[in-house]
Amino acid sequence: MAKQEQSHLGDGDNIAGNKTVYVNQTLPESKNLPSPTIPTYYVPSEIAQAKKYYIPTRWQKDPPSEEQELSDAFLHNNPDLLIPHLMDRVFTDKVERQSDYKFFLVLADSGMGKTTFMLHLFMEWQAKKRSKEMRLYHIAAPQTWEEIALIKRLGKAQETILLLDAFDEDRAAVEDYQGRLRDIVTQTQDFYKIIITSRTQFFPTKGDILAETNISVNRGFQKIRHFYVAPFDNKDIEKYLNKRFGGNLKFWSNTKKRQAKAIVDKVPHLMARPMLLAYINDLLEHQKSYNNSLEIYEAMVARWIKREADRVPEADRQGFSEHLYQFSIDLAGHLYQNPVEGQYLIHYKALEDFARKHQINLSRIEMQSRSLLNRNALGYCKFSHKSVLEFFLLKKYLSNIEFAKSFDFGKMNQTRKFYLECGQQIIAKTANQIGSTQVSEKMLQTLNQANEGAHMIGANLSDRDLTNIDLNGAVLIGARFEKANMTKALLNIADLKGALFLLTDLTEAELRGTDMRGCILVQANFRGANLGGASLRWNDLRATILEEAILKGTDLRQTLLTDLQYRYAEEQGAVLSPWEETVKTFAEVPLAYDQ
Template identity: 35%
Template sequence: MDVFFEWLQTKIGDELSDITLFGIFGMLVYLAKLFYKYFEKCKNEKDLFPFYDNSILKNSRKFFIRTKCQNIDPANEINFRSSYAFVTKEDMLNFFIKKVFKLKENETNFYIVLGDSGMGKTTFMLNLFYSYNTYLNSIFKKTRIKLLPLGENLDSIELHLNNISLEDRKNTILLLDGLDESPILNFSANELVEKLTTIAKDFRIVIISCRTHFFSSENDEPYELKIRKFNTNGNGYQVIKKLYVSPFDEKDIKKYLNKKFGILSFSKIREAKEIINYTDDLMVRPMLLSYIEDVMKSSKKVKLSCEIYELLIIKWIERESNKYQTSNKFDFQNDLFYFSIHVANTIYENFEKNGLFISNEEMKRLAIEFNINLDLLEMKSRSLLNRDSKGNYKFSHKSIFEYLLAYNCYRNRFVDKSQVYHIDYDLSLFDQALKFYDEMQINFKSSFHFNDERFISFHSGNNVMSNLKFEELMQLKHSKTEVEWLDGKTYRIIDVQEEILTKKSKFFPFTEKV
């Protein structure tokens, strides 16, 4: 019996030793993983500085579905979903990391990634940076990667690039995000491309992202650059390769919903799919799909893109107002909406100087005017406002800013005796704002979510359509109408019954808060 107990004690001791060793090994692996993540974070912070930080990188990866690309513009199709059978798509991360970046000699070192608003161009650029800039990758490869936002002042971008030595440029991949957000207004799209590519000509590879509609047509999209080839065979100038971001297909949407709600959340996923089908091809844009939960919680059905943006702003205001007592919520909601309108106006007025940013000083001035505590505004992934490392602010997506511009112009429009409509801002500078405005006008949008009982009426009268008889308004809505822009601030409505439009033409302007 004693022998048995000795054997048992020895056996247990051996097992405990194995468990202890396994525990120590597991702890070492865990600590190694923590150290690796820490060093990777420090490296990313260093390489992203001063224009981004690691939190932006982290948010971009949270529900990321790998971006696909194609060489045919999806906008050429009737709608995005009809393009699936007619193009060949490729994983864009693999295309650059496994093909382009591995080539010792490229036919060209310039690429432009084109896509419509909300198609995930910035998210792709952030994930391309992260995927290539892993800590282990940087140890074994000499080539570095740098990401810069073109919404910043171009002089700051040029100064930042000039501080990189010529030798380092030859071993650096340069990502330039948001060509259409550049604040230089006196340059045409192609002139801006030429200026940027001249500044960046010494970098190993340059990838620029831009909205497709920044160029007036596909023929205007850059192809041959005025940078003479010196280090390649043949004569001529550099060529810029074009890639188009592919819209989400059914598989991408399914992957996103599974990540968003969890693969076992059958009822939520089913409800989300019903909304996606109802909104046609709007939700194949990753930016809008990211707000699917807000749309699901709304009692209002949305069909137009301007209605989705209206809903996004409402939900953001509601979330922010939850920090306040019930008695103060109503006032705060109105203040925050007015504040947002004026932030958009200020950005527009200073766009050529500051791009899409509003200075910290100007933001504080508006915050005091509209009783907004900036310290209480959450700058998280679902916020509509972001703050950079310098304390300057911008809307989380350019299209939010453009919606507020279009909304303000539409609510303040007036029509003269010759049936020419006038608006306050030149929307020709912002393609998505024009789309929002056309959508509101063609659908004769007369009611806004902002006008319900939670929000005060922002005008002292009714809009140009609201005094018409119900039958006349219905007749107008079902007529074929188009907006014919005379310039960026004036337009006509064509293919409608003129005698109805001339009955009531006065529109009361936006009433400022007293």
């Protein structure tokens, strides 16, 4: 009679908020067991990458995330090669060398190469004739548990090594990670050895990772051995680049090799994480060169978010990506303003309240496991590297004026570096709009005075309600104020060169002595605004509302104006180019919004 088995249903795509679903699988007694092979869950390109560019996985006893920086793991650990260790001490037929453990958890943070390790372990085992059979499964795939049940019924479990990948993607594990792990232990206890991978952050604390089963042995209960994947060191990075691009790093023989090395040199700390190192080729395909570290971080973060979004259903990906990015920005700001004993940490239990407060639609598991956060043994989460925190702090700084006013660059040197890199790009663009090298030099001098007042070059304040805001003396070169409400804003003697004021409401704003050269002011509303002594040179104001604005001493030379605007400005006492010159330019240049 056919035997009824319960098989967990899950494809690993959506790990948040779903009820556990089980289906009854009717397994025919006569069903043949297929030969061991890599499941179709793993796409050919992933398998090819594992074969071609694999750098041997190393393990250590303690989580690397307990260190201040990921790359510091080598200071207190001596990582050992994991596959040779398993071959020699776990899978060996020699009883005197064999480990007493049956169950093994391979734990690592996101992007540390857990799946690549499993693929390579399986392929290496299959390359030779062995006394035991090895089978690789994705833990959340329905056919996994159907096939495991069949192996048991055919009496082959004792001769089979199970590789179960991605425990953190199992829906039942999301609801009850300890209960699900105990259930897996019960279902697989007849097998010779069982290797399970999971993201370390999936478990709230180190103490929550199951270390003992309920299976009795002569010395108590069967234990679960934990292996923590070690980050890459400089030698690993060098090996990967040699494999990926060929040659010796000392002699870069072609352009792509030099470009890859340049990226590594600009962001060396990120490269301890294999996932990010593997993105180098993608970065080079997308953009052949990067001018600074900020551009690389931008590209890396975008690639990481896409990777995580690809794990959720297609209909949810855009929303997931936006919320994950905003979560990272808001969390960075929160950690900066609320340090825990001098460290930028948040306890995992506080993540859900944080998300609700900031209207972020992510589950705790998604925030803890899908983000670029590491979790320490006590359950506190932090960004995987301080430079990642500082990258998102820049994003917070450039999107929140109140945060920017209280931010101290002295505590965050990398954020300052990112800001200077961002500012230099915007200044170069603005100077090009204005057409003045001298102005560019002065703006660069201003850039280096960051932290003096509101200094937000390149800020994005579009669609914000900035009514009555005080930005007197602020440095906002190249900032974006598209569709912002800036009614009665105080912007006296502010530096707004090259800023975008598309459809911005500046009714009755105070802009005395403000530098607005080279701005985009299409359909900006200056009705009743005080622009006395301000400079609006090199602007196109033909689609700008200037009615009732105070223009005494306003510099409107080399500025495009309609006939009515010119006459009004002349009456107000503005500084103007001769009308003949304005008319000539007027005839040659189309309206800005028609371009």
